[in-house]
Amino acid sequence: MTWQSQQLPADHPSVKSGNVGVLVVNLGTPEAPTAKAVKVYLKEFLSDRRVVEIPPIAWQPILRGIILNTRPKKSAHAYSQVWTEEGSPLAFITKAQAEGLQERLGGQVKVEWAMRYGKPTIADQLQKLMDQGCDRILLAPLYPQYSGATTATVVDKAAEKLKAMRWQTSLRTLPPYYDDPAYVDALAADLGAQLDALEFEPEVLLLSFHGMPQRTLDLGDPYHCHCRKTARLVEAAMGKRGGMRYVTTFQSRFGPAKWLTPATDTTLEDEAKAGTKRIAIAAPGFSADCLETLEELVIQGKEQFQEAGGEDFAVLSCLNTSVPGMDMLEQIIRRELSGWT
């Protein structure tokens, strides 16, 4: 008998330590496509000071008095258009990515998934990994491009959990991978194959990234630069494809402040008005299809393009659990685990 097993309870962390954990994290999504559930989700999301950088004394009355009384109904309708039997696409795709990674990484590495807002929470899933004996955990926010509103807030939330622990697990974070050849090559291969399978040849491929307030760029957030670099590298890796033009845009504007430009919606209209008839859109900044791709691009984007005179329109899928996407995730995660496994 070892000293430990004589002195310590069987569930003490030192008794079953030695495993490595990976926690993949994405943004989060409501529990149901209802106004009530969307309100709970938006309250948590939009109260994050990394997301809305307005002092709470000024922001909270606007959030609680106006936004949470109007937006949930509208957003719930949008969610109901993309909801599936398996639930919200963002949640079930993130879960499937974690399960795929678990299979690829083998039993010595425990993989779990969490959402920054909503469930399963980062705190609960970190605890789950620690309960499985993980004393070294790789936190993997699935955002290729870094921003304070996405990557940093995931790290903040994990740190909040560690802050309450006497005996902390060791934590590493997956760096942003916006210019990683594994990511760029996965996108080039996957988008190229999807374009080959279309029934038309697009004149333009929009690379649409989620937007951010312009102010975040002015304050030094690297997100805009990361998006631009991804777009440049993807274009170089995909090549000319018969003269197809690549255009980078930013979608999902929220609130009255100036957001990064050019905007995806106005670009779709401008392209159609300028005579572009055939267009495809990819959303390389989203690891998984979600409301912003399946509703905003697939449904609203199509309307915007065709009402302005455009004809053929396609939205390409995100990397999701595609073979190039999973190969890429496995590669960048294995690299971060080196020395630990």
Ligand SMILES: C=CC1=C(C)c2cc3[nH]c(cc4nc(cc5[nH]c(cc1n2)c(C)c5CCC(=O)O)C(CCC(=O)O)=C4C)c(C)c3C=C
């Ligand atoms: C991929 C990176 C993302 C960045 C950067 C980002 C910034 C950001 N988002 C909002 C406000 C909203 N975003 C919403 C949905 C949403 N956002 C992302 C990703 C990024 N957001 C995803 C993946 C999703 C989809 C979630 C899903 O359930 O499928 C929403 C909620 C939907 C709605 O009501 O429109 C809001 C609101 C801000 C303010 C912001 C930057 C500061």
Ligand SMILES: [Fe+2]
């Ligand atoms: Fe967002």
Ligand SMILES: [Fe+2]
């Ligand atoms: Fe949106």
